[in-house]
Amino acid sequence: MYLDNAATTPTDPRVLEAMLQYFADSYGNASSMNSFGKDAKEALEESRRKIADFMNADPEELIFTGSATEANNLILKGHAFGAGKRHCHIAVSTIDHDCVLNTVKWLEKQGFRISYLPVDSYGLLRIDPLQKVLEEDVTLVSVVHGNNEIGTVQNIKKIAKMCHENGSFFHTDAVQSFGKLPIDVELIGIDSMTINAHKMYGPKGVGALYIDRTLKITPLIHGGSHEFGKRAGTENIPSIVGFAKAVELREREMDAEGVRLCRLRDRLIRAALEIEDTYLNVHPTKRLPNNVSLRFSHLEGEAIVLDLDAEGIAASSGSACSTKSNDPSHVLLAIGLRPQEARGSLRLSLGKKNSAEEIEFTAQQLAKVVERLRGISPLTHLS
């Protein structure tokens, strides 16, 4: 039973099916002049068009990368080195992903100006501090659309508007929301957006950066003139074709699936909140359809994850990308939790394979696991 869909999802069999011919048959290098190359190039541009259409962008504004992490690095470092230290000033939210925060921390060490934007107790961006930095000389603002740990969804239309009124570009990391919520980059006013395939039933190892043609960047990966000169490296055609197929399927299926997942999510939350001393980490309405982020007093999230795993339920205590760290989650600290509260967090992220029966079973097991752990937890007696 897999409830870790925010970390990664299984590749849809229809996606894999679409990829297969590009491994052993149409295997050319999209930059080669021969027929094999031309076939590969055609598949590449058809895929680019499909994904760009889905977000209402021009195909020339979509750059394929090896991951969302790379795409976030590309926009941030690409803007920084493109604009130069004297002109560049980047502002990021404190609940952005590690790959945004660690990138700007590195840029800061190189001498670039970085500002950090606080959030409220739901993880929603606080508007006054944003307005304040915008009135300074911020050139690029980056705010995650749907947060990967707690699932809060920002009002990016409002944020983008504020950025534009102050002459600033707006970037969003939409890895968790793309393919779940409708995103029209023109309508919302997004200048740059990070997405990937493996969070939406596509393959791992492929992401993309949408970037408006008015936003100039320096490449992160130099080499040949692939991807409009913005990202060098032989094009990963099987995965790019798979990405486009995943997008095509989400376009058809995400609305109905979203309704179903919201129902399961809310059922799970209701059941979980019946457990004593249990709290929801997220805004009651402004959130992703598939994310359940809870915290349990007197417990460690890791212990709950391990015990649920023993019952056949795969969950997570937070971001998969920071599991090696013993520090409490920066997202939970940013919404104002104390470190010991942050440690008791559990993320259950739903996906299309999950049935209502699985959710009922999870709710029951969760209550049992929490009760058992609290019975033996030394933290219980400290309170």
Add this chain to the structure above:
Amino acid sequence: MYLDNAATTPTDPRVLEAMLQYFADSYGNASSMNSFGKDAKEALEESRRKIADFMNADPEELIFTGSATEANNLILKGHAFGAGKRHCHIAVSTIDHDCVLNTVKWLEKQGFRISYLPVDSYGLLRIDPLQKVLEEDVTLVSVVHGNNEIGTVQNIKKIAKMCHENGSFFHTDAVQSFGKLPIDVELIGIDSMTINAHKMYGPKGVGALYIDRTLKITPLIHGGSHEFGKRAGTENIPSIVGFAKAVELREREMDAEGVRLCRLRDRLIRAALEIEDTYLNVHPTKRLPNNVSLRFSHLEGEAIVLDLDAEGIAASSGSACSTKSNDPSHVLLAIGLRPQEARGSLRLSLGKKNSAEEIEFTAQQLAKVVERLRGISPLTHLS
């Protein structure tokens, strides 16, 4: 008939077979704590061990990337930003790949010291200029092992020894030679090496950087603590498993296959050199087993490629990565060809699917195509 194996190769069906289960069954995030994550992590570390073993490295010294281009960017920028402008001085050969040369050109613009090492008319690194920069304060030397256009193979053991005697690190881009020639990083004295999967019957979208533990670098892609903190991003398990399977197959098959390819290569070269005004661009013995790099007076390589393609033969005029550029190849200029000579180049790169019959057919068609084109070429009458 595919003679563009230096650009990319078909994925071996046995490689694809090994990958399949990691798309839809064992699809966990290798950084997740649950059972799905543990299975993925196990596949990751088993793959890392296999590839490291093959080159006689420790698994902890192998960093997976999204491409060889990324790996070359990682070592060069990682060393530059790690050492800092005052201490870093990088020397690269003038026949290295665009992704090395364009990376150091960018570093040069950022204020880093870069030296360029000339080669002789075969593309072999000239030793005196190397010795001279080593006696200055070069910190890292990067020389491609097997050149991608002309196929010249460098004496990297000697180059590495010279580097070490002068306190310099040695990096090599072994994309074209890895899996074709035996490479023992300990024996040769390689401190860092770039490889990828798709040039050796593995999938596109995955490469690796071997890096000796004494060589410290700054990450190129910041984020989570994946890959020993040196390359962030969700691990691309299906492709990494495919990479390891491709290595396993090369380990068993490359020696016999190499002998067979050398025979076919030499047969093709002999036949081609019977065509009037035709020259070999490469050293007669120090070269890759599968590369045939020719030039034909009074002709454009692109025209030959297109005409061969019409006869069902996929070839290349040079590097796939620079086909968009109209400039003559930097490699051919570096070995001393005049621009008009460089334009008449053709690369036929063999692979395991090629039969003796295909090579005979190619030799015949090549003679016909060259004759026909020379009959209509305006360049013929200029000489």
